[in-house]
Amino acid sequence: GENVEQHPSTLSVQEGDSAVIKCTYSDSASNYFPWYKQELGKRPQLIIDIRSNVGEKKDQRIAVTLNKTAKHFSLHITETQPEDSAVYFCASAGGYNKLIFGAGTRLAVHP
Amino acid sequence: SQTIHQWPATLVQPVGSPLSLECTVEGTSNPNLYWYRQAAGRGLQLLFYSVGIGQISSEVPQNLSASRPQDRQFILSSKKLLLSDSGFYLCAWRAPGARGEPQHFGDGTRLSIL
Numbered sequence: 627g628e629n630v631e632q633h634p635s636t637l638s639v640q641e642g643d644s645a646v647i648k649c650t651y652s653d654s655a656s657n658y659f660p661w662y663k664q665e666l667g668k669r670p671q672l673i674i675d676i677r678s679n680v681g682e683k684k685d686q687r688i689a690v691t692l693n694k695t696a697k698h699f700s701l702h703i704t705e706t707q708p709e710d711s712a713v714y715f716c717a718s719a720g721g722y723n724k725l726i727f728g729a730g731t732r733l734a735v736h737p
Numbered sequence: 738s739q740t741i742h743q744w745p746a747t748l749v750q751p752v753g754s755p756l757s758l759e760c761t762v763e764g765t766s767n768p769n770l771y772w773y774r775q776a777a778g779r780g781l782q783l784l785f786y787s788v789g790i791g792q793i794s795s796e797v798p799q800n801l802s803a804s805r806p807q808d809r810q811f812i813l814s815s816k817k818l819l820l821s822d823s824g825f826y827l828c829a830w831r832a833p834g835a836r837g838e839p840q841h842f843g844d845g846t847r848l849s850i851l
Contacts, residue, residue: 657837658837658838660839660840662842667847668844668845669827669842669843669844669845670781670827670842671842672839672840672841675839677837715780715781719837723769723786723788723831724771724783724786725840727780727781728780729779729780730779730780
């Protein structure tokens with residue numbers, strides 16, 4: 627079935643460093659890839675998304691890249707800050723109405 | 738603008754008791770609606786989704802059921818709760834149509850079974 631693998635499961639960085647989270651999807655028909663940030667006890671919130679007609683998208687310190695040939699997409703956070711600490715989920719549009727989520731990455735940014 | 742409401746925010750229930758969680762969406766018509774469960778420290782498990790009134794798709798066999806009595810209302814129910822039903826329940830909506838639309842989550846209900 628459709629599957630999204632996400633790595634790493636945990637990531638620890640120093641404030642100011644960059645963080646990269648990688649995902650691989652299985653459904654070659656997927657054309658939409660959102661990223662969500664979930665702070666402890668809160669709901670997941672959309673932080674950035676990318677559609678298959680572009681290879682990269684940037685929003686301030688956050689960027690997402692997509693390689694459709696390899697079925698890989700990645701989240702890049704530059705100049706990390708303690709408030710970036712959270713769990714991050716990648717997803718791909720699976721089937722007509724569903725999102726297939728990765729297992730999540732717990733990012734810790736240390737001052 | 739669109740908003741999504743879930744209630745209650747927290748719930749403590751004994752094993753064997755019934756459950757009803759409600760989710761409503763405002764500011765949009767014919768949304769796609771979703772129920773997810775998240776165990777502590779884990780990912781998002783899709784339980785049910787609905788593309789219209791009375792249309793429910795179940796993703797995993799379980800002790801729960803869902804209903805959509807109105808266009809913007811989605812209800813998650815159980816007749817008898819199990820310990821394993823504990824978790825963080827999230828409702829989400831997205832605009833109908835093509836795949837390339839994000840889902841937006843409600844604030845969730847934290848359910849504890851005793």
